[in-house]
Amino acid sequence: MPAPVIAPPASSGPAVVALDGVGKTFANGVVALDRLDLDVRPGEFVSLLGPSGCGKSTALRIIAGLSAPSRGRVAWGEGGAATAGPHRIGFVFQEPTLMPWATVAANVRLPLKLAGLTPDAPARVDAALARVGLDGFAQSYPRELSGGMKMRASIARALVTEPGLLLMDEPFAALDEITRFRLNNDLLTLWQALRKTVVFVTHSVFESVYLSQRIVVMTPRPGRVFTELAIEAPHPRDERFRTSADYAGYCRLVSEALSGAIAAGER
């Protein structure tokens, strides 16, 4: 049984991006987020965990600049908003979100094409595909791939601009368990190799414990931070960690926190 650690983790330094009292109220009056404070530190793997309707996806969209906060502000580290340009962020959606009319290579090349970066594009596309294990599938069309391979292509597209910050919105929620476990492992390997900062949204306790260094548990309606938990199991983690007593202990801890968050949201 691991010691319950309810504190910020070891990784420190200035935040890559910080949400300061961020709130979001939609035009129909629904309050999706209410005063969310969140510091994302360089190189960390942090998960936003919560039931559906807790605004975790909305928080991710606000970080990405796809949605404007109604209240509060988003502050960028390392030179401020200038570095928060489009190429600094990679975004992986819940669905693979590939263009069905384009080959895998063309899909992965898209961010470079939109930015007008063409000279070394083919090499970078090849490298991104190799990283996610899709070397032989550059000329395939998305419909020819399995669900897991489509998600790999989607991750390759997010990595091709070599962003510092990778935002992932329940990327593996629609996959079967075997595929999800494999992609979890591959994502951890990528994270360790590339040292990206990852913000990962999920509603799965087990997935968040397996992947994260830090879990931010959110309350539903309106969404705000309920508590933060550090998962101090060392990386690299593998299947042995998934079946360890430490893992089970952390899962119980996080489950209890999540139950508390749901109860707090219902009051």
Add this chain to the structure above:
Amino acid sequence: MSEAKPKDESGPRAERALRLLLPIVVLGLTVVLWGAVVRWRGIPPYVLPGPELVFTTLVADWAMLSEALAVTLLTTLQGFVLAAVGGIGLAVLFNQSRLIEYSLYPYAVILQVTPIVAIAPLLLVYLPQPAAVLACAWIVAFFPVLANTTLGLNSVDRNLADLFRLYGATRWQVLWELKLPAALPYILGGLKIAGGLSLIGAVVAEIAAGSAGAGSGLAYRIVEAGYRLNIPRMFAALLLLSAAGVVIFFALALVSHLLLRRWHESALAREV
């Protein structure tokens, strides 16, 4: 299990052969029956000509009929191209500017719902005859292209649209790289309808013009042959018109298949 396999493989092929063969058999039976009824009942050719007579008329009048066919087909093609360019162009314009859409869309609908047969005589008053025929073909054909393209441009996957926004895509990039490819299946559906309709528009206008005493298209030849009680020629011309319609339909279906076969659900063979 091993016995089932050859059956599975021959299944689709046999099905395809049947789909090709059965309509031909039905056509053959109809022609034979038609000829038999005409002969046995002694029906005069000015009421109902037999198939042999229609065929010999087609051969005998080929010079005149083929010339008329070329005129009608040229009008149809021009009307179709104008409808494609106008329909897609207008839909893109509507998509880029709400103000233009709100201002003009109701009139596109009015143009569509007013029967073309009623507009054709007016157009013949104001326009030289070839231009009036072309205008008719265009009016009937352009609306399905406009409506389908508009639907397609608005059917873009929201996440993909977000992705383009995230990477700072320009308006032009969103249109060219995202909206138009996403709309392609819809556009092709609209064009398939427009092909048949532009032929109908051309024929309607030629018939309206024919009664005014001018014109040389296939529809005009039908009207003229009707006045002369040359029923076999009417049949021969009608045969050419429907053959033209069938060829247009299959040509557009082929183009659609070639463009979509790699990626779109509609063009994929499904294993059952």
